[in-house]
Amino acid sequence: MFSERVFVLKSVRLLFTKSARARFVSHLDINRFMTRIVRKAKLDIWYTEGFNPHPYITFALPLPLGFEGKYEIMDIRINDDNAPLGEIVDKLNSVCPPDIRFFDAVEPIKKVGEIGYATYDIVFDDNGNVAQKLKEFIGKDKIVTKKRTKKGDYKEIDIKEKIKAFDIGVVGNETKLSLVLPAGSDDNINPALLIDSFYNDFNDEYYCYTVTRTSILDKNMEKFI
Amino acid sequence: MDNKRFEQLLLSVQKPGRYSGGEINSVVKDKKDIDVRFAFCFPDNYEVGMSHLGMKILYSQFNERKDIWCERVFAPWPDFEAVMRQNNILLFGLESREPIKDFDFIGFTLQYELSYSNILNMLELSGLPLLAKDRKDFTPLVVAGGPCTCNAEPIADFVDIFFLGEGEQSDLEVIDLYKKCKKNGKSKKDFLIEASKIEGVYVPSLYDVSYNDDGTIEKITPKENAPMPIRKRIETDLDKTYYPEKFVVPYIEIVHDRAVQEIFRGCIRGCRFCQAGFIYRPVREKSVETICRQAKAICESTGYDEISLSSLSTSDYTKLEPLLNDLLDFTEKDKISLSLPSLRIDNFSDELLEKINHVRKSGLTFAVEAGTQRLRNVINKNITEEEIIRTCKTAFAGGYTAVKLYFMMGLPTETYDDIKGIADLAQKIVDTFYEMPNKPKGKSVSVNISVSNFVPKPFTPFEFHPQITREEIVAKQQYLKECIRSRKITFNYHENKTSFLEGVFARGDRRLSAVILKAHEKGCKFDSWDEYFDLDKWNEAFAECGIVPEFYANRERTYEEINPWDHLDYCVSKGFLIKENEQAKLAVTTPNCRQKCASCGANVFGKGVCFEKR
Ligand code: SF4
Numbered sequence: 158m159f160s161e162r163v164f165v166l167k168s169v170r171l172l173f174t175k176s177a178r179a180r181f182v183s184h185l186d187i188n189r190f191m192t193r194i195v196r197k198a199k200l201d202i203w204y205t206e207g208f209n210p211h212p213y214i215t216f217a218l219p220l221p222l223g224f225e226g227k228y229e230i231m232d233i234r235i236n237d238d239n240a241p242l243g244e245i246v247d248k249l250n251s252v253c254p255p256d257i258r259f260f261d262a263v264e265p266i267k268k269v270g271e272i273g274y275a276t277y278d279i280v281f282d283d284n285g286n287v288a289q290k291l292k293e294f295i296g297k298d299k300i301v302t303k304k305r306t307k308k309g310d311y312k313e314i315d316i317k318e319k320i321k322a323f324d325i326g327v328v329g330n331e332t333k334l335s336l337v338l339p340a341g342s343d344d345n346i347n348p349a350l351l352i353d354s355f356y357n358d359f360n361d362e363y364y365c366y367t368v369t370r371t372s373i374l375d376k377n378m379e380k381f382i
Numbered sequence: 383m384d385n386k387r388f389e390q391l392l393l394s395v396q397k398p399g400r401y402s403g404g405e406i407n408s409v410v411k412d413k414k415d416i417d418v419r420f421a422f423c424f425p426d427n428y429e430v431g432m433s434h435l436g437m438k439i440l441y442s443q444f445n446e447r448k449d450i451w452c453e454r455v456f457a458p459w460p461d462f463e464a465v466m467r468q469n470n471i472l473l474f475g476l477e478s479r480e481p482i483k484d485f486d487f488i489g490f491t492l493q494y495e496l497s498y499s500n501i502l503n504m505l506e507l508s509g510l511p512l513l514a515k516d517r518k519d520f521t522p523l524v525v526a527g528g529p530c531t532c533n534a535e536p537i538a539d540f541v542d543i544f545f546l547g548e549g550e551q552s553d554l555e556v557i558d559l560y561k562k563c564k565k566n567g568k569s570k571k572d573f574l575i576e577a578s579k580i581e582g583v584y585v586p587s588l589y590d591v592s593y594n595d596d597g598t599i600e601k602i603t604p605k606e607n608a609p610m611p612i613r614k615r616i617e618t619d620l621d622k623t624y625y626p627e628k629f630v631v632p633y634i635e636i637v638h639d640r641a642v643q644e645i646f647r648g649c650i651r652g653c654r655f656c657q658a659g660f661i662y663r664p665v666r667e668k669s670v671e672t673i674c675r676q677a678k679a680i681c682e683s684t685g686y687d688e689i690s691l692s693s694l695s696t697s698d699y700t701k702l703e704p705l706l707n708d709l710l711d712f713t714e715k716d717k718i719s720l721s722l723p724s725l726r727i728d729n730f731s732d733e734l735l736e737k738i739n740h741v742r743k744s745g746l747t748f749a750v751e752a753g754t755q756r757l758r759n760v761i762n763k764n765i766t767e768e769e770i771i772r773t774c775k776t777a778f779a780g781g782y783t784a785v786k787l788y789f790m791m792g793l794p795t796e797t798y799d800d801i802k803g804i805a806d807l808a809q810k811i812v813d814t815f816y817e818m819p820n821k822p823k824g825k826s827v828s829v830n831i832s833v834s835n836f837v838p839k840p841f842t843p844f845e846f847h848p849q850i851t852r853e854e855i856v857a858k859q860q861y862l863k864e865c866i867r868s869r870k871i872t873f874n875y876h877e878n879k880t881s882f883l884e885g886v887f888a889r890g891d892r893r894l895s896a897v898i899l900k901a902h903e904k905g906c907k908f909d910s911w912d913e914y915f916d917l918d919k920w921n922e923a924f925a926e927c928g929i930v931p932e933f934y935a936n937r938e939r940t941y942e943e944i945n946p947w948d949h950l951d952y953c954v955s956k957g958f959l960i961k962e963n964e965q966a967k968l969a970v971t972t973p974n975c976r977q978k979c980a981s982c983g984a985n986v987f988g989k990g991v992c993f994e995k996r
Contacts (some may be wrong), residue, residue, distance in 0.1 A: 163886065177404065178402045178403055179402030179404060180389070180402075181389075181392060181393075181398040181401075181402035181633075182399060182402075182633045182634075183399070183634075186634055186635070187631045187633075189633075189635070190631075190633055192685070192686030192687070193631060193686065193687075194406075194685055195407070195685075195688065196685040196686075197406075197682065197683070197685035198715075204717065210717055212422065222393070222398070223393045223398075230681050252406075252685075253406075254404055254405065254406055254408070255404075282386050282387075328555070335984065352416050358761075365386045365387055365389075365390040366390075367386065367389075
């Protein structure tokens with residue numbers, strides 16, 4: 158007499174970049190922005206139940222305000238499990254401002270809890286002036302600085318031992334520092350801590366820099382996907 | 383300043399999203415294709431300005447034209463202002479990040495008098511001379527529109543052109559004239575004289591004002607054949623009036639973060655204290671079809687999940703029930719919540735309440751305005767206590783338990799009995815709740831009284847009345863507090879030092895330009911923000927300019943006196959205002975426009991409620 162339609166929710170992992178003016182959008186604001194974008198794109202997305210339903214969206218790893226992101230991850234659930242994933246990317250890009258671009262949609266393989274590291278590029282607009290100092294600074298045995306704890310007070314940590322890998326190079330007028338730092342719910346080191354303590358040491362001119370989070374890795378240093 | 387350095391500086395201030403731009407639907411154009419660059423300036427911060435509907439309309443309307451690029455500019459918050467001054471950053475358009483001093487037009491919207499000091503600060507941050515007469519170059523032209531232009535005389539010395547009334551057409555006509563004059567090598571002066579002939583355009587420098595010995599105005603004299611009086615402009619057919627399909631959607635949270643759909647302009651009520659009720663006459667409605675089409679388009683282009691209807695009195699929309707039905711059809715499907723502000727209670731039907739209930743259950747808010755029937759008659763707020771109680775009963779039965787009541791203090795003829803009436807009414811509502819057999823179970827009622835200070839405004843029947851002094855306000859607030867007996871009743875008020883200044887500007891004249899300039903030099907800005915308002919500095923500025931502010935705020939004006947705004951024609955005649963004021967003194971009400979035309983003068987436009995069948 159009637160056919161019953163079974164809804165199978167499909168999880169979709171969306172990858173996007175956040176650059177230029179979108180650097181100034183905080184994590185909280187990105188969250189609100191994305192709920193509007195998925196509505197605007199008319200995705201058949203799953204809404205939370207309850208009095209005030211809203212699109213179900215989660216983010217793998219918040220990006221600090223001011224950073225660019227080349228590998229940002231957001232998970233949604235869609236109602237139609239046959240929807241071609243590529244189409245979702247196109248739909249989203251057609252309604253997104255130019256500084257936020259989606260580049261892939263996949264079925265999630267790893268769980269967010271498996272995130273272990275993130276990679277960063279920090280580019281100084283310095284005519285190559287900081288490269289040498291930076292090498293000396295990172296070459297030190299210990300880089301002790303204060304980190305804010307979840308409770309709101311500060312504790313001393315040695316960032317040096319947290320740095321999983323680094324590289325310093327000069328490209329044109331700029332010095333680029335690449336870093337691998339712990340990320341995720343267990344241990345999370347913001348590279349700004351390192352830069353701040355570098356500038357504390359480096360009593361010279363202040364050069365502008367931009368931080369880009371280039372990738373997110375799992376605990377085995379493999380790409381998180 | 384290069385972009386990298388600029389962005390690094392942005393990261394050092396609070397909420398850099400206020401200045402970064404790049405939001406959904408913000409418009410970036412190629413300068414090569416543009417003839418006219420327009421800086422739309424809101425003289426308050428981003429969160430306040432971005433919530434404003436007029437800005438959204440004009441921003442989209444300008445940008446729809448290929449030859450115009452309109453950008454947004456807000457008053458930088460003091461932390462960023464300091465960074466700008468330290469680093470010589472000139473005030474810029476959010477879209478291009480280029481200094482607005484290089485634009486053709488700098489347009490301010492005047493929503494409240496207390497934003498005047500911010501206008502000066504923004505002009506200074508742009509690197510421009512503040513006084514119009516010192517800006518010798520043709521561009522940028524400083525123009526202003528919005529409700530306060532019905533008496534923006536206090537800032538007349540700083541502005542080249544005011545737009546009176548609704549700017550949708552006069553703005554574009556001025557821009558077209560500007561393009562023509564520019565091409566033909568005309569001077570700024572010639573352009574301004576030409577512009578003054580466009581309906582709704584007021585060029586303050588083309589009028590001389592002289593004064594009597596007692597400080598009142600002797601004469602307002604037009605020069606260069608400028609029109610006298612200058613009549614406001616309105617849109618006569620709202621179904622044909624431009625309405626944007628897109629709003630810029632901010633990243634950061636703003637005051638009103640939702641889609642807004644205008645349903646009509648003007649108000650039939652004629653509450654005698656309410657400037658908006660007079661300056662936006664006559665009432666003109668949009669059709670149900672237009673509203674639904676526009677509302678849908680906005681929700682789709684923004685991704686907003688909330689839409690609110692905008693008007694001065696939602697429940698006076700003639701086809702409210704069909705409208706709500708049609709709107710709910712798509713909002714429910716698309717999981718959009720519909721909010722209906724400014725509902726009046728005297729025509730609140732059970733069916734309507736049911737529908738709103740269906741939408742959302744929040745508190746009930748009633749603008750009662752005055753505590754006794756006598757005073758409500760004086761102000762022509764035609765609500766009876768019986769109606770209020772009845773509506774509350776219906777609402778309580780429907781599950782509501784919170785009631786918010788808005789009142790004003792300092793209304794003409796107000797006595798302490800009227801103040802006590804506020805507390806009495808709130809108490810009656812509390813009692814009503816407890817007497818109801820079918821009240822919501824296990825819940826208690828809360829009645830919140832919110833009292834603002836009445837400020838007499840131009841183009842209202844109360845434009846002749848003195849504003850009450852701060853001392854009187856404090857005494858009345860204290861008395862009201864003493865009259866409240868129940869713990870279910872809360873009373874919200876703030877000392878409100880600002881309403882005095884608001885009152886001075888509202889009915890001020892050009893001589894106040896000197897005071898505003900002085901106050902600006904002393905650092906006054908963001909006067910509508912308690913944390914920045916500094917009455918002492920303003921008092922110094924008044925004193926140094928030899929001006930007694932009470933002359934503007936606290937003085938009774940005769941009907942014969944020439945008011946600073948008397949050369950502006952908002953199509954409500956002075957004779958009508960005088961008649962209304964006399965009726966007020968007798969506590970006699972005037973029927974609303976739909977019941978009976980009171981011959982205010984607004985029928986000259988040949989459209990709107992004046993021509994509805996009664
Ligand atoms: S002319 Fe009459 S109907 Fe028209 S706005 Fe005035 S009072 Fe109302």
